[in-house]
Amino acid sequence: MNYVSTRNNKNELHFKDVFIKGLADDGGLFVPKNVKSLNSEDLDKLRNLSYNDLACEILNLFCSDFINKKDLKTIITKSYSTFREKEVVKISNLGSIKLLELYHGPTLAFKDIAMQFIGNLYDYYLSKNNDFLNVIVATSGDTGAAAIDAIKGKNNMNIFVLHPNNKISKVQRKLMTTGNEKNVFNIAIDGNFDDCQNLVKAMFSDLEFSKSIKMTGVNSINWARIIAQAVYYFYTCFKLNSSKPISFSVPTGNFGDVFAGYLAKKMGLPIDKLIVATNQNDILHRAISKGEYRSKKVEQTISPSMDIQLASNFERLIYYINNSNSEITAEIMKKIKENVYQIDKINLESIQKDFVSGSCNENETLDIIKKYYEKNNVILDPHTAVGVGVANKLSLNDCVVLSTAHPCKFPDATENAIKKYENLPKELEHVLNKDENFEVLKNDIEVVKNFVKSKI
Ligand SMILES: *Cc1c(COP(=O)(O)O)cnc(C)c1O
Numbered sequence: 360m361n362y363v364s365t366r367n368n369k370n371e372l373h374f375k376d377v378f379i380k381g382l383a384d385d386g387g388l389f390v391p392k393n394v395k396s397l398n399s400e401d402l403d404k405l406r407n408l409s410y411n412d413l414a415c416e417i418l419n420l421f422c423s424d425f426i427n428k429k430d431l432k433t434i435i436t437k438s439y440s441t442f443r444e445k446e447v448v449k450i451s452n453l454g455s456i457k458l459l460e461l462y463h464g465p466t467l468a469f470k471d472i473a474m475q476f477i478g479n480l481y482d483y484y485l486s487k488n489n490d491f492l493n494v495i496v497a498t499s500g501d502t503g504a505a506a507i508d509a510i511k512g513k514n515n516m517n518i519f520v521l522h523p524n525n526k527i528s529k530v531q532r533k534l535m536t537t538g539n540e541k542n543v544f545n546i547a548i549d550g551n552f553d554d555c556q557n558l559v560k561a562m563f564s565d566l567e568f569s570k571s572i573k574m575t576g577v578n579s580i581n582w583a584r585i586i587a588q589a590v591y592y593f594y595t596c597f598k599l600n601s602s603k604p605i606s607f608s609v610p611t612g613n614f615g616d617v618f619a620g621y622l623a624k625k626m627g628l629p630i631d632k633l634i635v636a637t638n639q640n641d642i643l644h645r646a647i648s649k650g651e652y653r654s655k656k657v658e659q660t661i662s663p664s665m666d667i668q669l670a671s672n673f674e675r676l677i678y679y680i681n682n683s684n685s686e687i688t689a690e691i692m693k694k695i696k697e698n699v700y701q702i703d704k705i706n707l708e709s710i711q712k713d714f715v716s717g718s719c720n721e722n723e724t725l726d727i728i729k730k731y732y733e734k735n736n737v738i739l740d741p742h743t744a745v746g747v748g749v750a751n752k753l754s755l756n757d758c759v760v761l762s763t764a765h766p767c768k769f770p771d772a773t774e775n776a777i778k779k780y781e782n783l784p785k786e787l788e789h790v791l792n793k794d795e796n797f798e799v800l801k802n803d804i805e806v807v808k809n810f811v812k813s814k815i
Pocket residue numbers: 468469470500501502579610611612613614615616617664665742743763764
């Protein structure tokens with residue numbers, strides 16, 4: 360399969376370039392030149408597979424020129440061997456809603472599912488080619504821990520993680536900063552998540568710097584993450600085996616997870632609506648309901664992994680709704696940079712064919728946690744609660760809500776809502792008492808670059 364940049368689709372690349380670079384040199388995101396579509400016969404062949412076998416078949420469609428199927432299967436098996444659920448994910452009932460529990464990996468959020476795969480895929484490639492990479496990643500809380508767990512101790516990679524200082528939960532931070540592997544570097548930036556993400560982007564677009572240190576990224580813009588996430592949409596539809604197309608409510612900030620659902624739908628999976636559920640940082644909700652894609656100041660919420668204003672992966676949707684026209688996409692991205700983008704009527708109508716949206720403020724999120732605790736005796740993490748709350752608001756009550764984090768990661772939020780918190784799974788309790796290791800740096804590109812250079 361060949362890939363192009365959303366900002367220049369004349370230049371065709373292979374999976375290897377897409378995977379190793381993360382972001383195109385022109386600042387665009389990578390997308391497949393043509394998305395493979397599966398007919399009902401193809402889908403039937405996948406229907407009864409185990410999670411790992413299904414992952415192997417889906418991922419192989421995207422990277423067969425990079426890795427053979429046998430090695431791919433080995434990597435997938437290895438990646439998910441540490442999960443607490445044998446089938447990686449678990450579907451549970453919450454009244455009329457179904458929860459797709461994605462948090463049974465080593466760092467208790469859905470990001471493990473893609474990140475464990477990516478870490479092992481890097482390892483495979485780098486060992487084979489005797490090469491070395493420096494992974495630099497911004498995190499709003501969960502990506503960092505997942506990336507560190509996936510890369511720690513590997514001898515062909517360093518990992519640098521930038522998180523917004525004092526803006527993530529303590530458990531989130533402890534899961535990142537309590538390891539002692541020599542190839543892991545935690546940086547707390549005096550700023551918010553968008554600042555962290557901008558620093559990483561600036562390092563990437565400084566080609567002299569990024570090439571000289573062999574920099575790569577594992578943020579949710581990395582195509583390999585998207586395809587690994589598409590797998591659980593397939594798995595869920597097959598498992599539920601519903602006669603009607605299923606809707607998914609996806610708590611989102613960076614538009615990564617929900618874009619994976621869009622990809623699955625584009626490939627032919629019978630999905631009805633993709634529900635974009637945001638907290639009060641609601642740029643995606645304003646965009647999808649009214650066409651208003653303009654960022655405001657980021658507000659800190661109890662669902663910090665969605666405290667994002669600029670949704671990087673939205674660029675991929677812009678590309679597709681403009682019929683894969685990269686000139687138009689590049690123009691729109693300029694407008695987004697100037698914060699003056701209004702989605703036109705035709706584009707908005709085509710977005711609304713697949714997506715609906717909603718947002719929950721802090722009180723509504725707490726109310727949802729309370730309501731479902733009282734009614735169903737289930738503790739929801741605040742991100743999942745946003746997904747449930749928006750599904751309720753839109754009266755889409757027979758949908759599947761992606762449950763993106765284990766509630767124990769956000770004890771303050773659940774304590775606030777129901778005076779209760781969930782304990783960490785036994786095997787992770789030890790992180791709470793371990794010493795932390797991170798450097799606080801100014802929100803300044805030169806300072807961060809110098810730090811990175813001093814460590815490699
Ligand atoms: C990262 C994250 C999200 C948002 O995911 P995106 O698809 O990147 O927007 C939602 N919930 C949790 C718990 C997360 O860690």
